[in-house]
Amino acid sequence: MNKKGNVVGLLSGVTWAIYTVILYTVLNLYANSKGDLLSVKGIILILITTILISLADLFFNVIFELFVVKRSNLMEEFKSVFFSKKGFGIIPAAILAGPLGLIPYAIASAISAPVAGAFSALYPVIGAIASFLVFKERLSKLKAIGGLISVIGVMLTYQLESVSLVVYIIALIPAFGWGLEAIFGYRLIKDDVNPIVTITIRHIYSIAILAICLVLFLGFSGEYTYVMEFYGGIQFSEVFAILNNSFVWIVFAIGSFIGATSYILWYVSMKYISVAPAMILNISYVLWIPIILTLPPFSQKISPNVLLGCVVVFLGTSMVIIGDNIKLKRQERLTEI
Numbered sequence: 001m002n003k004k005g006n007v008v009g010l011l012s013g014v015t016w017a018i019y020t021v022i023l024y025t026v027l028n029l030y031a032n033s034k035g036d037l038l039s040v041k042g043i044i045l046i047l048i049t050t051i052l053i054s055l056a057d058l059f060f061n062v063i064f065e066l067f068v069v070k071r072s073n074l075m076e077e078f079k080s081v082f083f084s085k086k087g088f089g090i091i092p093a094a095i096l097a098g099p100l101g102l103i104p105y106a107i108a109s110a111i112s113a114p115v116a117g118a119f120s121a122l123y124p125v126i127g128a129i130a131s132f133l134v135f136k137e138r139l140s141k142l143k144a145i146g147g148l149i150s151v152i153g154v155m156l157t158y159q160l161e162s163v164s165l166v167v168y169i170i171a172l173i174p175a176f177g178w179g180l181e182a183i184f185g186y187r188l189i190k191d192d193v194n195p196i197v198t199i200t201i202r203h204i205y206s207i208a209i210l211a212i213c214l215v216l217f218l219g220f221s222g223e224y225t226y227v228m229e230f231y232g233g234i235q236f237s238e239v240f241a242i243l244n245n246s247f248v249w250i251v252f253a254i255g256s257f258i259g260a261t262s263y264i265l266w267y268v269s270m271k272y273i274s275v276a277p278a279m280i281l282n283i284s285y286v287l288w289i290p291i292i293l294t295l296p297p298f299s300q301k302i303s304p305n306v307l308l309g310c311v312v313v314f315l316g317t318s319m320v321i322i323g324d325n326i327k328l329k330r331q332e333r334l335t336e337i
Helices: 002-026 040-071 075-082 091-111 113-120 123-135 141-156 165-190 195-221 226-233 245-273 275-282 285-293 304-336
Strands: none
Touching: 002 245, 002 275, 002 285, 002 304, 040 075, 040 091, 040 195, 040 226, 040 245, 075 195, 091 113, 091 165, 091 195, 113 141, 113 165, 123 141, 123 165, 123 275, 141 275, 141 285, 141 304, 165 195, 165 245, 165 275, 195 226, 195 245, 245 275, 275 304, 285 304
């Protein structure tokens, strides 16, 4: 099962990399965005922008996931869990991933994207600690070292800027939100709920919670027309400007479907290898994104810090994958003796 979990975990990282490239490189999601850090209203508009992107993404996520649920003959399980006390148990995951993940990340990114990316990438460390405290699951020494190396590798891919201590603290909040999110999802999986059903329910609750946040922020800002203005302004990036913008939402949907696939694979991998290893393998997307971007039509060059970070991430994830194999071989040798 560990081998299958490792493969699925790595695939979650690959698909997340493809998803990221499609939504944030092929598309220019922020072409018509508003917001600044000069006023409370400006900050609220930044948050509205983030929520609008997330809601559209989650909408397509859920469509794809419900399709997979139906094709996998899991609809009855989905209905029974969704309307049960057990299903309500994943609401904290939706809150942690949404308001406590997206919102501080949006604020930190507006000030310093490298700091936000680097410090929020500490979520596997938070997840590993929480997994130990809640489920008493220990990582082998090799896996723990590999996990730390992977996180360091992710941080190395960013060229950190000198900013206020407050920004670093804000950037750390998403790490706790995303790290603790998986705990609630994993609890449902350990209660024999299918991982596909689990992530589908989590995303539906996320839509509801973010929709409430959107209504509150729109009411505070008074920018009700911004919703249609923003969605109408999404276009292709400069590299793909030759494409007709009428295909923008088709590309967005395809990217979101791939993102939903990544979420499914991540939750499935948790079932087989637990929270921390699944998270560590998931952040291998940092390795795959630069590789994809070196290929046509992007043909981007890899900067030295990104190249170094990718090498370190590869080393760390490799240690996580081989950790169980080494442990099993040692046990076999002891048995033979």
